[in-house]
Amino acid sequence: MAISNVTLAGLTRTQLLETHYKMALLRRFEEKAAEEYTRGKIAGFMHLYIGQEAVGVGCITAMRPDDKVLSSYREHGQAILKGMDPGVVMAELFGKITGCSKGKGGSMHMWSNELGLLGGNAIVAAQLPIAAGIALAMQYQGLDTIVVCFFGDGAVDEGAFHEALNLASIWKLPVIFICENNQYSMGMAVEKAWAVDSLLPRAAAYNMPYEQVDGMDVIQVYEAAKRAVEHTRSGQGPLLLEIKTYRFRGHSMTDPAYYRTREEEQQWRTTRDPIGIFEKKLLDLDLATQAEFDENDARAIQAAEDAAEYADNSPDPTLDELYTDVMVDNSTALSFRYERN
């Protein structure tokens, strides 16, 4: 089999293999995180990205490094893709001081000023107004940085979704709203929740362009994202992408997923795995070999192992960290005038 040097969607072979690696990394990282959760190393709520890798990889590959990303609580993927070291992400999951939020945030609250990952939010849809505001700041300061805001199908029903799209539209804010529609908001199937089964009318209601994308095909996601980024960066305002995907696991670690059948899950896993789809595409086009895929996968497994080991060996936050970072000036509820013991 000869290796072709054709580009696919403008990506070279190296870039395509890199894309594959990123998806594998996300997959193996999440699997490792799940394992560590069952061992009690990670607690609270944890929401896995397994099955949705193509969405994050496709979108973020189309962005500039200085573009800002906001996400929901299902954010490990976006964090790693924005460049956060998997060890730092895992350490945050373990609640260690070396985590990106010093262990104070956990799975749902990750942030990095340098990388432009601005949360993580545990309140569904709360990130949309904030994303609009950050876009406003970019516009106000005359920057051509754009903001990409990820949210799920559940967020679409919150008032904040509508308010944010409307505001972004009337002020032509440089923000891309990306709905990762994985068909279920926790246990609520999207067919039951949405009065209309596509987001097109909602985008139209707010006078913004809309595209629906097959989220299991990373190339399609990438190309749609590229179009969106160009649109918004050129000053034409916001738009809404609906990327249809599926999560292979439950909503969170504690969800036994009674609301769907095992057969449905199996069906998606075996026939609609984004990594499998991408691998098949590359093999069909002679752009890569199985050996290269296996090598990527092995690297990804190792990276996940390394991340877990790093997190495991990291120290907990010291107790004085309990009181830091509440306010910039470290003020508290009481403002004393005199020294106290």
Add this chain to the structure above:
Amino acid sequence: MRTLTYRDALREAIREEMQRDERVFILGEDIAGYGGTYAVSKGLFEEFGEKRVRDTPLAEEVITGAAIGAALGGLRPIIELMTINFSLLASDQIVNQAAKFRYMFGGQPEMPLVIRMPGGGGAQRGAQHSQSLESWYAHIPGLKVVMPATPYDAKGMLKAAVRDPDPVLFIEHELLYNIKGEVPDEDVEYTVPLNRGEVKRQGQHVTIVTYSRMLHVTLQAAEDLAKEGIEAEVIDLRSIRPIDIDLLIDSVKKTNRVIIAQEGWKYYGTGQGLAALIYEYAFDYMDAPIQHVTSADVPMPYSKVLERAALPNKNDIVNAAKAIVPAALVRA
């Protein structure tokens, strides 16, 4: 010194800060061409233009979220929510987002945000327009909550709030916008700290802790009490969070008796919060239990007579003082 209204003092503060720092901008419902529901931003749109003076749709949640995002993105927004009653629609953004970002993201976000809104009642606006909810927000670590009562303090504290790196809730009062007070001349640059109260009147028989509109009611009550020989020390708390606790303790050590005079409801309110602290820090100096002068524990009625009865007035304060200052102590 000049005499300015509270409203004009606020406007001057906003103007001066906008002139001083390009990153400062204001947003809210009807603040641009309309000049603001309470005319605080009148004239600012004409001066600064629509980039920096923005009318928003009627959508408290997104405009508060957008202000949060703008602050995170490097700007210094002052958002006007029409009243504190409507802030409930934005309370997730205030409580779950603004207050918590810095902490849960490990100290990385910077959010220099000012949320201005009037609270309180007394203008027959009915139950949903007349609430005093400062204690709800003052309960939350991660927020600063201030309530200036005079034009001098309003201007000085608003300027300080804009320059403060943390989210500040700046709670005004509908019935304060027209009151007049002394403010330094225009060329005098000053701020008032966001963590200090002030003794507005000295006295040795009883300490009355108050804030916002009730400061003026309390000062009138103090005049009435003085005629009967009771000298009240009136403390304008100014900052609901953080609390200037030593100011309160020093006064309690002097007078041994405390009244807390507030608008708003009694149970789980600001007064009870302050009282608990005073008991905690100054128990050994107390000669009587703390007296609470508050609004009646009902939604605010519309009827003029009922509303007046629901709100605390100066006689309530006078009676509270007489209840705890022994007559024998007072010499005519």
Add this chain to the structure above:
Amino acid sequence: MKTVEMPKMGDTMEEGKILRWIKQEGDQVKKGESLAEVETDKVNIEIESFASGVLRKILVPEGKSAPIGAGIALIGAADEALPAELAGNGAAGKKPETRVKEGNGIGYAAQNVAQQASVQVAPAAPGQERIFISPIARRVAEEHQLDYQQIQGTGPNGRIIKMDVEAALAQRQAEVVAPAVRAVPSPVEIPVPGPAPVAVEAGEVVEIPLTTMRRTIARRLGQSWLASPHFYVTSVIDTGKLADLRRQINEYAEKDPAPVKVSFNDLIVKAIALALLRMPQVNVSFAEDKLIQKNRVHIGMAVALEQGLIVPVIHDADKRGILDIARESHRLAEAARTSKLHPEDLIGGTFTISNLGMFDVDSFTAVINPPESAILAVGSITPTPVVVDGQVVVRDRMKVTLSSDHRAIDGATAARFLQELKRLLEEPFGLLL
């Protein structure tokens, strides 16, 4: 051989029950396949395998529970040897991963930094009725060692408030400083409290029930006598120049718009005040483990009344002029006689003067008025023959005796104080300067 552990499938889960083994011993297992159905506290959930191989041994049978982290099965190669010991129900399983060590509760300890010097509160003795007293009232009472149980409270519920304690203190002052007349300062036995019952014939004596005042005096002075080792230093003062100065002052004061008569006692009060300024070691109180140095000078003057003795206080005597002291002492004496003294007039004294000169007493020693540490007993002014330059002349002389609490004041200090006082009284111009 890999051990399959009971996984944590929820943050409140502590153990799980195996409902059904999906794979059986000897089955091939691929990583990711479901192994068993487990019942947790909230839901039933299928657990997946993290290893591939053959399910060699089930450690926890269906229907049995195991805690999180306990081994429930073994997966390995088909021909791998099983480990020697196999606990029946997974009890030998590894303990769950490190739980966060319980430290000291941060929530309460660190938050509650209210550090006020807490006043020791004596618990009410069992069987006693509850006494209501405000915190500041109790604090003041304890500071002055006043037993507040006898006080009638004027606050709500009969609560004793600060004003009541201050009034009681004032009354106590009134009964104190009885110049316990001891003509000879010889070492005395410590009096044993409580009188010995004496057999009496009817009619020989009259029993007078003690007033509260007398009871208080007896207890307080008895305690004071037991607690402070008194010693006495006497000095003889030549009062000639003092008398001259007094005459001159009174000539002037007569013509003052508010005329006042200055007495010898007024001048002595001023002299004491100045002497205390210069010798603050006398202006102290002894408290069990420290000396309390008073920064201000408040001089109590004993005033004899029909019903007893009262000691009103001239506050800040050092800062007052002589005329002011005279006016104040007149006011206080008058108020004392007409029972119009205010509580403030009776509290805060740091030193007391007792003058029995008008009773023609040569000298006497007084009992210290606690919590002060000294008291001056002033005798009468008597013409006395003295030797000056070899000649016998007659001079007016006055004896003053300082009683001092030896726990706080030593002999030399007392002597130096008297020396200073003598200097001030014999060269009395210093009183004006």
